[in-house]
Amino acid sequence: MSGSESSVPASAAASPEAPALLSFAVHSLPSPEGATGVSERTRRGRWQMFIVLLVCAAPVVASYLAYFGVLRPQGRTNYGELIVPTRPIPAGLALFDLQGARVAPRALHGQWLLVVVAGAACDAVCERHLWLQRQLHEALGRDKDRVDKLWLLDDVAAPRAETLAAIGAASGAAAALTPATVLRVDRTAVAAWLAPAAGHGLEDHLYIVDPHGDWMMRVPAEADPAKLKRDVEKLLRASAGWDRGGR
Numbered sequence: 001m002s003g004s005e006s007s008v009p010a011s012a013a014a015s016p017e018a019p020a021l022l023s024f025a026v027h028s029l030p031s032p033e034g035a036t037g038v039s040e041r042t043r044r045g046r047w048q049m050f051i052v053l054l055v056c057a058a059p060v061v062a063s064y065l066a067y068f069g070v071l072r073p074q075g076r077t078n079y080g081e082l083i084v085p086t087r088p089i090p091a092g093l094a095l096f097d098l099q100g101a102r103v104a105p106r107a108l109h110g111q112w113l114l115v116v117v118a119g120a121a122c123d124a125v126c127e128r129h130l131w132l133q134r135q136l137h138e139a140l141g142r143d144k145d146r147v148d149k150l151w152l153l154d155d156v157a158a159p160r161a162e163t164l165a166a167i168g169a170a171s172g173a174a175a176a177l178t179p180a181t182v183l184r185v186d187r188t189a190v191a192a193w194l195a196p197a198a199g200h201g202l203e204d205h206l207y208i209v210d211p212h213g214d215w216m217m218r219v220p221a222e223a224d225p226a227k228l229k230r231d232v233e234k235l236l237r238a239s240a241g242w243d244r245g246g247r
Contacts, residue, residue: 078234079220079227081197086214090193096184098159098169103183105213112147112235113209117190117202120157129206130167130180132225137178139229143236149180150209154187154202197221208232211239 095103114133118126133149140147151167153159159182164170168179187202194207194215206219206228217235219228 078217079224079231080208080217081220083216083218086210086216087193089209089213089215090189093189093193094186098182098184108148108150108181108209109213110211112211112232112239113150113207114147114232115150115152115194115207115209117152117154117187117194117207119155119203120153120159122159122163125203127163129203130163132206132223132228133180134167135225136229136232140232140236143233144178146236147232149178151180151182152190153182153184154190156184208235210235 089105089108091105093105095105097103114136116126116129116133118129122130130149130151133151137144137147137149149167151169161170164182167182169182191202194202195218196202196204197218197220200221204221206223207215208217208219208231210216217231219231
């Protein structure tokens with residue numbers, strides 16, 4: 001041999017038994033900047049979803065805050081006494097109409113209720129409450145169909161015909177007057193749901209029940225009609241969409 005060559009001999013390169021030469025393909029690894037961008041987009045997407053959910057929930061949250069009187073920058077603004085926690089109407093409360101037919105408590109759901117509890121004889125306090133019911137109902141204007149007047153008779157006597165006529169519950173009553181609902185109930189049973197203030201009886205108050213059937217406010221004895229009207233108007237504004245007009 002006249003010299004040496006540093007290259008691989010041609011015979012060796014062509015031989016199938018010769019080991020294959022290794023070749024490497026170089027792939028780029030994910031850059032820290034790219035990972036940071038993905039993480040940032042994920043966080044941004046989560047925040048956007050949270051904001052959308054918050055916007056959708058805002059009206060519901062606001063209505064509950066207003067309903068329970070949480071938003072009171074100047075202190076208490078309600079006239080009636082809020083019942084916390086509210087008391088749902090007992091599912092087993094036995095209610096009967098004046099013809100003796102059973103009425104399910106759930107039939108009272110769907111509207112706000114102004115409730116009077118009194119015996120059929122209806123003394124002066126009872127008459128004032130029924131009058132206050134009627135006047136307040138008419139004063140609500142276009143919202144009056146969202147409110148039902150309810151008289152719970154807590155004895156078995158027959159109410160006077162003139163009293164029923166005055167609240168639109170008698171046959172032949174004036175068509176322009178929205179009739180009150182009159183139902184019989186055992187006094188002991190209703191006292192397990194509604195309750196008077198200390199030193200008073202059940203018949204001394206009006207009771208406000210929400211469209212879910214929950215007792216949520218007790219009106220003071222000898223209530224001021226103007227102040228009571230403001231309470232009811234605030235409740236109706238805060239609960240738009242909860243109830244249905246016209247039972």
